Amino acid sequence: MSEVILATQGLQKSFGALKATDDVSIDLRPGEIHAIIGPNGAGKSTLIAQICGALASDTGRVELLDRDVTALNTEQRARAGLGRTFQISALAMEDSVEDNVRLGAIGAMGSPWNVFRPVSRSADVVARANDALERVGLTGARETRCADLSHGQRRQLEVAVALTLEPKAFVMDEPMAGLGADGSKTMTGFLDGLRDEAPILLVEHDMDAVFALADRISVLVYGKIIATGTVSDIRASDAVRTAYLGENA
Amino acid sequence: MIREGVINWAILLGLVALPLWAVFADEIFTITLTTRVVILALAAVGLNIALGIGGMVSFGHAAFFGLGGYAMGILAYHAQTYAALDFGIVEIEGTKSMPVIWLVATAISALAAWLIGLLSLRTTGVYFIMITLAFGQMFYYFAISWGAYGGEDGLSIYVRNGFPGLNTLVPIQFFGLCFVALCVALILQWRLRGSSFGLTLNAARQTPERVETVGLNPMKLKLLAFVISGAITGLAGALFADLNRFVSPAMFSWQLSGELIILIIIGGVGRLMGPVIGAMIFVALEHWLGGLTDFWHVYLGAILLFIVLFSRGGVIGFLTGKEGPHV
Numbered sequence: 001m002s003e004v005i006l007a008t009q010g011l012q013k014s015f016g017a018l019k020a021t022d023d024v025s026i027d028l029r030p031g032e033i034h035a036i037i038g039p040n041g042a043g044k045s046t047l048i049a050q051i052c053g054a055l056a057s058d059t060g061r062v063e064l065l066d067r068d069v070t071a072l073n074t075e076q077r078a079r080a081g082l083g084r085t086f087q088i089s090a091l092a093m094e095d096s097v098e099d100n101v102r103l104g105a106i107g108a109m110g111s112p113w114n115v116f117r118p119v120s121r122s123a124d125v126v127a128r129a130n131d132a133l134e135r136v137g138l139t140g141a142r143e144t145r146c147a148d149l150s151h152g153q154r155r156q157l158e159v160a161v162a163l164t165l166e167p168k169a170f171v172m173d174e175p176m177a178g179l180g181a182d183g184s185k186t187m188t189g190f191l192d193g194l195r196d197e198a199p200i201l202l203v204e205h206d207m208d209a210v211f212a213l214a215d216r217i218s219v220l221v222y223g224k225i226i227a228t229g230t231v232s233d234i235r236a237s238d239a240v241r242t243a244y245l246g247e248n249a
Numbered sequence: 250m251i252r253e254g255v256i257n258w259a260i261l262l263g264l265v266a267l268p269l270w271a272v273f274a275d276e277i278f279t280i281t282l283t284t285r286v287v288i289l290a291l292a293a294v295g296l297n298i299a300l301g302i303g304g305m306v307s308f309g310h311a312a313f314f315g316l317g318g319y320a321m322g323i324l325a326y327h328a329q330t331y332a333a334l335d336f337g338i339v340e341i342e343g344t345k346s347m348p349v350i351w352l353v354a355t356a357i358s359a360l361a362a363w364l365i366g367l368l369s370l371r372t373t374g375v376y377f378i379m380i381t382l383a384f385g386q387m388f389y390y391f392a393i394s395w396g397a398y399g400g401e402d403g404l405s406i407y408v409r410n411g412f413p414g415l416n417t418l419v420p421i422q423f424f425g426l427c428f429v430a431l432c433v434a435l436i437l438q439w440r441l442r443g444s445s446f447g448l449t450l451n452a453a454r455q456t457p458e459r460v461e462t463v464g465l466n467p468m469k470l471k472l473l474a475f476v477i478s479g480a481i482t483g484l485a486g487a488l489f490a491d492l493n494r495f496v497s498p499a500m501f502s503w504q505l506s507g508e509l510i511i512l513i514i515i516g517g518v519g520r521l522m523g524p525v526i527g528a529m530i531f532v533a534l535e536h537w538l539g540g541l542t543d544f545w546h547v548y549l550g551a552i553l554l555f556i557v558l559f560s561r562g563g564v565i566g567f568l569t570g571k572e573g574p575h576v
Contacts, residue, residue, distance in 0.1 A: 052462065078464035090459040092452040094573055103452045107463025112449040112470060115477070116437075119445045165463060 004029055004063075005199050006082070006169040011050050011060035013043075013223075020046040022223040024060070026201075028169055033191065033200045035210045037234075038220035039244065044203045045087065047220065048173050051201070052084045053077040065168055078107065083167030083198070087174040089154040091161070093147040097138055100146055100157055101129040104164030132163040136190065152183040159190070167198050176206040188212055211235075219243065250570035257522045261432075264525065268424050280420040281492070286525075286532045287427045288488045293512040293524030294434045295481030300510070301519030302442060303474040304454030308378045308506050309365065309385030313479040315392065315501035316361055317354035317486025322496035323398060324350050325406045347412040347426070350487055358483020359476050366475035370468050385506050392498035403497025410491055417491070427488050431525070434481050439521055441477070450474050482509075511549070515556055517563030519573065526564050 006028040013021045020043045028034045038044055049055035051062055053074040061070040064080050072080065091100050102119055105128040106112050119125060133139045136156040141149065149157065155175055162170060175191065176184045188209045191200060204210050210217065211231050218228040221243040227234060234240055264283065271279035292314050299305040327334050327343025334341040344350060369380045393401045409417045417423045441447045453460045453467035460467045490496045499505065508531065516527030531549070538545035556563055562572040 054458070054461075074458075074461040075464050075466050078462050084462045086458070086462075090456045090462075092455040092459070094455060095448075095451065099448055099452075102448060103460070104463045106445045106449055107460070107465045110464065112445050112465055113473070115444050115446040115473075116440045117445070118440070118443045119448050120443070122445060125445065161459070161463065 005065060006051070006171075006201060007063045008047075008051060009061050009063070011047065011062070012058045013046055013050055013055060014058055019223045021050060021057075021220075024220070024223070024225055026218050026225065026228070028199045028201050030199055031195055032215040033195050033202055033213045035202045035204055035214035035217045036220055037204065037207070037210055037217060042220045043223040044220055045173065046223075048084075048171055048203055052082060052171055078165065078167075079110070081165075081168030083162035083165045083170045085158040085162050085170070085172045085175055087177055087203075089158055091146045091154060091157060093145075095146055096143050097133065097146060097149065097153075097157055098129065098142040101132050101160050101164055102126070104132065104161040105129040108165045128164050132160040135163060136160040151178045152180070152186075155179060155183070155187065156190075159187075159194075169198055170194070170200040172200055173203050174205060175202070176204055176209050179206075184209055251568050253520070253565065253569045253571070256565060256568055260522050260525050260529070264529070265428065268421055272421050277420055280424055282532060282536055284420065284424045284427050284492055285489075286528045287424065287431050288485050288492060289509075289512060289532065290525040290528035291427070291431045291434055291488065292482045292485035293509050293516075293528060294431065294438055295478045295483075295485060296509045297478075297513050297519065297524050298438055298441065298481070299471075299475050299478035300513060301523065302438075302447060302454065303450050303471050303478075305370075305471060305475060305478075306378050306510070307369075307381045307475070307478075308503065308510070309369075309381030309383070310479070310482050310509050311501050311503065311505040312365065312381075312385040312388045313358040313362060313482040314486035314489065314505060314509075315388055315496075315498070316358045317483035317488075318490035318496040318500040319392065319398065319404075319486075320354040320357050320483070321350045321410070321487040321490040322404045322406060324353060325410055326398065326404055329407060345408070345410045347410045347417065347491070350410055350491075351484055354483045354487035355480040358486070359480035361483075362476045362479025363472065365479075366472045370471050370475065382503055382506070385501060385503055389498050389501035389503070392501050399497070401498060403495055403499075406490070406494045406496075409494055423492070427492075430484060430488065434484075435521060435525075437477075437481075442521075446470070446473070511553055513563075514553060515563055517565035520563065520565045523563055523565055530564070 004027045009025050011021050011024040024047055036044055050057045053072055061068055069077050069080055102125055105125040109124060133142055136159055138156055138160060176187055179187060184206055191213055214231060216230060217234045218225050219240050226239050226243055227237045268280040268283045296310045299307055324343050325345055328345045365384045369377055372380055398404050411417055412426055415422045449465055450470050453470045457467040512527030512531050513524055515530055516523030534545060534549055538548050560567040566572050
């Protein structure tokens, strides 16, 4: 297996005079959770969008399993093995939980073109979707309309949809966002077990979760990576402390 | 509240019962009116696939309705004048055969929908509405200036086209043909909604970014839906032309595109039988209120206003107590 699953090299994106990301080079290795942290406006969401293909980079490249995917769009990168979850749940709210995960399964199998056969008769799609629901603990809510789910359940469903893709790498944008203490703890436990399946590039504000999960942490400030290291490296970093707490920290 | 399935069957049975009663009561005009309902419903079923499931508010579906109509008109005109269609390198005979005309009408409409969709689907929201309106109006003005086929005055076809084994001049037989076409389109819409394609199309309407992140292209999904939608509306255009034995640029007009949208809103956006109940109400108002006053559209507007304000799920939503088809 490749030493690096996902890597960025010198990624840059400017909006006018503002450099949202500036020469960002990070990598994601097999079995690890690599967290990206940084204050609001640091460029984390821009970076995620660049990695997943939702935003074209000005310069730099993105590699997935040693393959240059910079020129690929979002759906091509998804097919190449990138599983993304959104900061704000991007789910089909009118549809059932089951339909949402089936969407992922259909995408994973590249089989959306049958206009006549009921999706419930596609055994592969149904099995893959059911498996993802069971893993995140949403089997009991399969027929619930997505809009009627609690916030925590929506976060679980986000992850379930990504699971159906069986990706080579997960890119997760604040999966704990809006979760209470219990929800955050449950999600932390779940992500901890998920790393063996595929490494996770995790953007997260919940520092307890980050410190509990991350093998490595990169700190993004004003679009630049100012430090990368283990949890203890980051805790001990003067640069990080200064960036987060100010010059007098 | 009544279950939607019960309402759907009741609407279909009513649609069959009315012309059958008219046969016995010798109310031929009622059969013609019901046939008009069925054909408008068929056109709206086409639009409902794009609008109701795919979320594409096309204000130019009259383009496909008109193309279907003119496909019929031109083929039948050349058949009745015994003059072949001259394409320069090839000459094609006209025809009075409905199956052939339907095939040509749906193929041309599908092709036009593909081309229009390819350009229009790069936009969303009000821009999509405007660009589809612009395409519809392009066809409208082209038809007005197309002197070879009647220009502004339109084109009359003296004898209704034929269908093997049927006498299409008998109103109830022509109604039967149109009703079967509507049923086939309804079955297609019903099966499409429950298929992989319907599920992904429905998701593409609600959350296109999610659809992209599962490796699918929302635009391609919407384009196929738009093509299917255009083809069905084109077929309805061919039947409408046969019903009236007349085609005119009005078939391409933005008013007709608007009326198709209104039918769907009245019946219930995305509902299987929304277009049918919408067409029934529309034609009933057009006939009865139109007989009382020239300003019957005012009442139509009032109904539309009431539905938009108080019953977002249309008549079917009101009867079922469910605002949306998926709620």
